[in-house]
Amino acid sequence: MSSVQLVVIGAGPGGYAAAFLAADLGMEVAIVEKENNPGGVCLYRGCIPSKALLHVAKIMSEAKHAAHFGIEYAAPKIDINKLREWKQSVVSKLTGGLGQLAKARKIRYIQGEASFINSTTLSIKKTDGTTEELTFGKAILATGSRPSSIPTLPQSKHIWNSTAALDMEIIPETMLVIGGGYIGMELGTAYHELGTKISIVEMLDGLLPGADRDLAAVLNKRAQGMFHKIMLETKVVKTVETANGILVTFAGKDGKEFSEEYNKVLVSIGRRPNSENIGIENTKVKVTSRGFVEVDAQRRTADENIYAIGDIAGDPMLAHKASHEGRVAVESIAGKRVAWEPQAIPAVVFTDPEIAWCGITEAEAVKAGKTVQVVKFPWGASGRALTLDRQDGLTKMIIDPETQRILGVGIVGVGAGEMISEGVLAIEMGCVANDLKLSIHPHPTLSETMMETAESFFGHSTHIYKPKK
Amino acid sequence: MELKLPNLGENITQGTVTKVLVAAGESIKKGQNILELETDKAVLEVPSPQEGVIGKVLIKAGDIVKVGAPVFELSGGNASPSATPVAAPKAEAAKSAPAPVVAAQSAAAPVAALVATPSAPVRANVPAAPSVRLFAREIGIDIGVVPGTGAGGRISINDVKAYAKSLNTSRAASSGIAPVPLPDFTKWGQVRREPMNNVRRKTAEHLSHAWNSIPHVTQFEKTDITELEKLRKRFTSDKRKLSITPFILKVVAAALKQFPQFNSAVDMTTNEIVYKSYINIGVAVDTDRGLIVPVLKNVDQKSIMQISDELTQIASRARDRKTTMEEMTGGCFTISNLGGIGGTFFTPIVNSPEVAILGVSRGVMEPLYMENQFVPRLMLPLSLSYDHRIIDGANGARFIRWVAEAISQPFLMDLEK
Numbered sequence: 001m002s003s004v005q006l007v008v009i010g011a012g013p014g015g016y017a018a019a020f021l022a023a024d025l026g027m028e029v030a031i032v033e034k035e036n037n038p039g040g041v042c043l044y045r046g047c048i049p050s051k052a053l054l055h056v057a058k059i060m061s062e063a064k065h066a067a068h069f070g071i072e073y074a075a076p077k078i079d080i081n082k083l084r085e086w087k088q089s090v091v092s093k094l095t096g097g098l099g100q101l102a103k104a105r106k107i108r109y110i111q112g113e114a115s116f117i118n119s120t121t122l123s124i125k126k127t128d129g130t131t132e133e134l135t136f137g138k139a140i141l142a143t144g145s146r147p148s149s150i151p152t153l154p155q156s157k158h159i160w161n162s163t164a165a166l167d168m169e170i171i172p173e174t175m176l177v178i179g180g181g182y183i184g185m186e187l188g189t190a191y192h193e194l195g196t197k198i199s200i201v202e203m204l205d206g207l208l209p210g211a212d213r214d215l216a217a218v219l220n221k222r223a224q225g226m227f228h229k230i231m232l233e234t235k236v237v238k239t240v241e242t243a244n245g246i247l248v249t250f251a252g253k254d255g256k257e258f259s260e261e262y263n264k265v266l267v268s269i270g271r272r273p274n275s276e277n278i279g280i281e282n283t284k285v286k287v288t289s290r291g292f293v294e295v296d297a298q299r300r301t302a303d304e305n306i307y308a309i310g311d312i313a314g315d316p317m318l319a320h321k322a323s324h325e326g327r328v329a330v331e332s333i334a335g336k337r338v339a340w341e342p343q344a345i346p347a348v349v350f351t352d353p354e355i356a357w358c359g360i361t362e363a364e365a366v367k368a369g370k371t372v373q374v375v376k377f378p379w380g381a382s383g384r385a386l387t388l389d390r391q392d393g394l395t396k397m398i399i400d401p402e403t404q405r406i407l408g409v410g411i412v413g414v415g416a417g418e419m420i421s422e423g424v425l426a427i428e429m430g431c432v433a434n435d436l437k438l439s440i441h442p443h444p445t446l447s448e449t450m451m452e453t454a455e456s457f458f459g460h461s462t463h464i465y466k467p468k469k
Numbered sequence: 470m471e472l473k474l475p476n477l478g479e480n481i482t483q484g485t486v487t488k489v490l491v492a493a494g495e496s497i498k499k500g501q502n503i504l505e506l507e508t509d510k511a512v513l514e515v516p517s518p519q520e521g522v523i524g525k526v527l528i529k530a531g532d533i534v535k536v537g538a539p540v541f542e543l544s545g546g547n548a549s550p551s552a553t554p555v556a557a558p559k560a561e562a563a564k565s566a567p568a569p570v571v572a573a574q575s576a577a578a579p580v581a582a583l584v585a586t587p588s589a590p591v592r593a594n595v596p597a598a599p600s601v602r603l604f605a606r607e608i609g610i611d612i613g614v615v616p617g618t619g620a621g622g623r624i625s626i627n628d629v630k631a632y633a634k635s636l637n638t639s640r641a642a643s644s645g646i647a648p649v650p651l652p653d654f655t656k657w658g659q660v661r662r663e664p665m666n667n668v669r670r671k672t673a674e675h676l677s678h679a680w681n682s683i684p685h686v687t688q689f690e691k692t693d694i695t696e697l698e699k700l701r702k703r704f705t706s707d708k709r710k711l712s713i714t715p716f717i718l719k720v721v722a723a724a725l726k727q728f729p730q731f732n733s734a735v736d737m738t739t740n741e742i743v744y745k746s747y748i749n750i751g752v753a754v755d756t757d758r759g760l761i762v763p764v765l766k767n768v769d770q771k772s773i774m775q776i777s778d779e780l781t782q783i784a785s786r787a788r789d790r791k792t793t794m795e796e797m798t799g800g801c802f803t804i805s806n807l808g809g810i811g812g813t814f815f816t817p818i819v820n821s822p823e824v825a826i827l828g829v830s831r832g833v834m835e836p837l838y839m840e841n842q843f844v845p846r847l848m849l850p851l852s853l854s855y856d857h858r859i860i861d862g863a864n865g866a867r868f869i870r871w872v873a874e875a876i877s878q879p880f881l882m883d884l885e886k
Contacts, residue, residue, distance in 0.1 A: 294544070296493070296494045297493065297494070336607075337606045337607050337609075338603070338606070339606060341602065343594050400621070403596070403620075403621035403622055404620070404621050405596055405621040405622075405623075407594070428598065428599050429598045429599075429623075430595075430596030430597055430598060430617075430619070430621065430623040430624070432620045432621040432623070434620065435620070
């Protein structure tokens, strides 16, 4: 039996960030992970490969769009094998790099699957076929999440989840995306540009639930032109495997049923935490009915030796939230007085246009009955947006009218994901509208819309004229 | 799930939180006290209507909370008692503190003992930069209670330091020295331990603070109340029992006008003296729960008879526990009359942030040498304690002399006006 001071179970962006910091602080650290290198869903089957594909999609979309300016390209030839290889090389480069970093930090990397025997011991089924018992001082649980599935769907190679879609076995002619959340929208966008006719079905009355409606509306307008069909308030009632794919029967809002056949069906209805089959019942760790591990402000579970971070520790299931939590957990273990208390966790949807927001949303403010003032700057008034021929954008801020503090920022438009960090910084620093208004932003950039939104809080944005009431 | 302020009976609709007795992450039992609430009747401890684990503390000391308003976020409300160990969670955390990081390696790395667990701040979304919040947490300050001086109430590092400093000052003043552990009294015989009631505890805290922060001087004097006593008896009827206190209140009200520094407060944070242009006088009342000091407002504008009636009323309200917070605050000066019990002089403690207090003892017949002979006169012992930071000894003597003369010869008051 071997022992270690800290063991991190799962080496996604939460786990490896935690392990690396712990090693940097002088702890003796082990990682237990199924893959041969750190990275987790984010690097292997999530953020990174999807962004590689979306980059390709963007280039193709822009090349097509260039016809508007009198620049015409011939239709693209797609070599899917080469594309897949390139995407894979990005993943390998990143995960391999992380493996190197773990080695350089003298972290013991155990490839396998861990299960708790008790609050201080793990049993590890190693990939090499052997089993090891490992005692630990502290453990950080970072086993992440996996795509939720619909149990009523048939077992079929035509039914994909996000992992299968990113594997890119083929580029289907037609594909149905079940679920209008960010994963479905991103993968739908990528496959659309690669030539697939995309249909989207969503039970709720709008795409991207969680984002403010005015932001989603901008994306929706473009998506209407892009996708074959967007079916809102519609349910999938039946799926039958056919020779060429899946025959899907829907029920609309009015209850009327209709059917359509698709080569592939992509299920993207959310993700669920990986809290089963890891021996949690042998510890004092508590799990909620939804499968999340309960944690305190230090990310400590009900078992004092065990911490939990990332997707398994609760929503939002985002890589950057996980890695930040990992650092909190490790610093807490190192005896530092830290707490998990972000005031703004940015969310980015890498569609075209992108949607990003942080802090409180307008919808949340309304729901909480909070008095806020919402100010918006439409990108039609941004010079930079015009030079990009992308006026389909909006920057908005949710401001406390009393203190003038910025409570939330929402952006839709190209590059919104890169812009949102300014909003995060503003909220974390307790900025008031004047701070953003008085900070000089470079011209001509899209970031100016942040400054002008703050200006319009005072009723005098340079590039928007509002007659006095 | 939200834990709401339960119905507290006695027509209580709201109260001011004086102390939060549980912290986030703590398991609580049904009936366990979770809050200390000051209502307009008394300070009371609020028991939890249910069990569970405190998720988030939604209130803080100083907040006014209405019955039915959420005070905590509660999780695991239905958990079976065995699932949520509830016994003294604080002590438990302390016990388990030295993190048992595999003993053999404990020297190898800086895994420090987890002494205290900082929780997320009481108030969510505090306008302070992450670095400022970190600093506050490191020095053990809840950022949620720090007043911010920046735009939109933004809290700077300096705000946190200033707040910490003010805490230290008041802590030093209130406790002075760390409490010395008590010896084991049972070595010498049986003992009984009783928790202090709230009035007792508040009195202890308040008087320690006053004693430690105010340099006291007590000046004694006797005043001839022979004539006053005749007057008092003449106006005392079965309907209205007139005591000497209303007369003294009236004289002291006049004295406070004459000596404004006795009607002031000391602000050591700004190095200022706060002069009050109103005259409210507190009167110490002995109740079965302990000492209560209701305040008579605008004494200078009332007649002695009015004062007497009001005094009778507030004293009985105090004994019936009906004194409201409103009636106990806003005093400028305090009078403590122990004459009903006896004794001569004593050294009263100034009722901070007031700057002086007059102790009155029992009048005694004494031979006084007047006009070449000893005559029997009723002499009343007075003890004036004052805050030497702003009242000099000479002024203390002048004040008590003025009061003594005005009591023995009330016309003097009007002659000097």
